[in-house]
Amino acid sequence: xxxxxxxxxxxxxxxxxxxxxxxxxxxxxxxxxxxxxxxxxxxxxxxxxxxxxxxxxxxxxxxxxxxxxxxxxxxxxxxxxxxxxxxxxxxxxxxxxxxxxxxxxxxxxxxxxxxxxxxxxxxxxxxxxxxxxxxxxxxxxxxxxxxxxxxxxxxxxxxxxxxxxxxxxxxxxxxxxxxxxxxxxxxxxxxxxxxxxxxxxxxxxxxxxxxxxxxxxxxxxxxxxxxxxxxxxxxxxxxxxxxxxxxxxxxxxxxxxxxxxxxxxxxxxxxxxxxxxxxxxxxxxxxxxxxxxxxxxxxxxxxxxxxxxxxxxxxxxxxxxxxxxxxxxxxxxxxxxxxxxxxxxxxxxxxxxxxxxxxxxxxxxxxxxxxxxxxxxxxxxxxxxxxxxxxxxxx
Ligand SMILES: [Zn+2]
Numbered sequence: 001x002x003x004x005x006x007x008x009x010x011x012x013x014x015x016x017x018x019x020x021x022x023x024x025x026x027x028x029x030x031x032x033x034x035x036x037x038x039x040x041x042x043x044x045x046x047x048x049x050x051x052x053x054x055x056x057x058x059x060x061x062x063x064x065x066x067x068x069x070x071x072x073x074x075x076x077x078x079x080x081x082x083x084x085x086x087x088x089x090x091x092x093x094x095x096x097x098x099x100x101x102x103x104x105x106x107x108x109x110x111x112x113x114x115x116x117x118x119x120x121x122x123x124x125x126x127x128x129x130x131x132x133x134x135x136x137x138x139x140x141x142x143x144x145x146x147x148x149x150x151x152x153x154x155x156x157x158x159x160x161x162x163x164x165x166x167x168x169x170x171x172x173x174x175x176x177x178x179x180x181x182x183x184x185x186x187x188x189x190x191x192x193x194x195x196x197x198x199x200x201x202x203x204x205x206x207x208x209x210x211x212x213x214x215x216x217x218x219x220x221x222x223x224x225x226x227x228x229x230x231x232x233x234x235x236x237x238x239x240x241x242x243x244x245x246x247x248x249x250x251x252x253x254x255x256x257x258x259x260x261x262x263x264x265x266x267x268x269x270x271x272x273x274x275x276x277x278x279x280x281x282x283x284x285x286x287x288x289x290x291x292x293x294x295x296x297x298x299x300x301x302x303x304x305x306x307x308x309x310x311x312x313x314x315x316x317x318x319x320x321x322x323x324x325x326x327x328x329x330x331x332x333x334x335x336x337x338x339x340x341x342x343x344x345x346x347x348x349x350x351x352x353x354x355x356x357x358x359x360x361x362x363x364x365x366x367x368x369x370x371x372x373x374x375x376x377x378x379x380x381x382x383x384x385x386x387x388x389x390x391x392x393x394x395x
Contacts, residue, residue: 031075041239042070055086067194069132137199161265191251193235193242195286204381254347281348287361295329315387
């Protein structure tokens with residue numbers, strides 16, 4: 001049996017000193033990275049010095065998708081490089097960044113990006129910095145929006161149903177809420193939880209309906225608008241991709257018995273509420289990761305295709321920008337996207353009275369060469385509202 005080698009007293013001291021130095025170093029420089037907040041999504045793999053390795057959390061997604069949203073604390077004064085390990089999940093304007101715990105966002109820009117990585121130098125007092133694939137939008141953002149219209153008698157916040165977790169799913173009514181409207185309009189968003197930029201456009205549509213403008217006054221005399229901002233409320237709050245959720249996602253749940261409570265509730269609510277007056281149903285989405293034009297997806301069935309083209313022609317005429325839309329970019333429902341009858345707009349066209357049923361694809365970050373932001377996405381929403389008015393008011 002070989003003699004046991006015990007460390008000499010001086011090596012013990014060196015060892016303890018090394019442990020102490022390592023822990024002090026860790027306390028001083030190891031950033032804390034997490035997604036433990038509404039909408040958060042990240043899998044942290046490891047941190048090696050200034051290099052962070054992470055990937056989007058796909059959860060129950062079939063195949064690959066690209067939503068992520070994480071927080072970095074304890075990195076003030078450091079420069080870190082974030083390396084994504086499951087393909088390139090960075091969009092055309094680089095990551096979105098927030099320095100105020102997710103309240104406001106800007107684009108970091110492509111100059112920060114190299115391949116599947118981006119780098120960032122944290123300010124000396126940057127204790128909480130958030131990064132995301134695009135500008136996130138959760139219930140907190142909706143509440144901030146609703147607060148800007150607090151006490152507006154032309155807006156009512158109701159509950160469509162509860163999602164599986166028990167969370168309330170908001171249903172907003174706006175416009176003509178007293179007496180019979182001439183028309184009704186339905187708006188839905190976030191059938192795919194990750195498609196956050198569509199929510200900023202929804203805000204713009206509702207702003208227009210509630211505003212003290214000619215458009216706003218016309219809506220309040222003629223149209224009742226219903227909006228369901230989060231068709232996958234649980235997914236939005238959990239930070240799920242939502243797109244291609246197994247066994248199928250919310251946007252493919254409109255035939256047969258729905259498996260999602262929100263889809264079932266909408267199918268129960270909309271025809272009864274419509275009373276034959278629902279004319280336009282718009283479902284708001286975002287397209288693929290680096291698609292860079294606004295487009296609408298058209299139902300090939302007539303007369304809905306022709307009606308929708310007429311509506312979108314009005315939109316291209318009345319739009320004031322700064323984001324511009326061209327009907328040349330619209331897409332007839334492609335065969336490769338599966339059975340269109342399973343979609344929201346495949347179903348809404350069957351509600352009596354509906355003329356236009358279509359889906360917006362609001363690009364995540366770039367439209368016709370211009371950065372997409374919450375502000376200009378809202379402005380595009382106002383253009384949509386102007387087009388709804390022109391279309392419905394036409395003789
Ligand atoms: Zn979508």
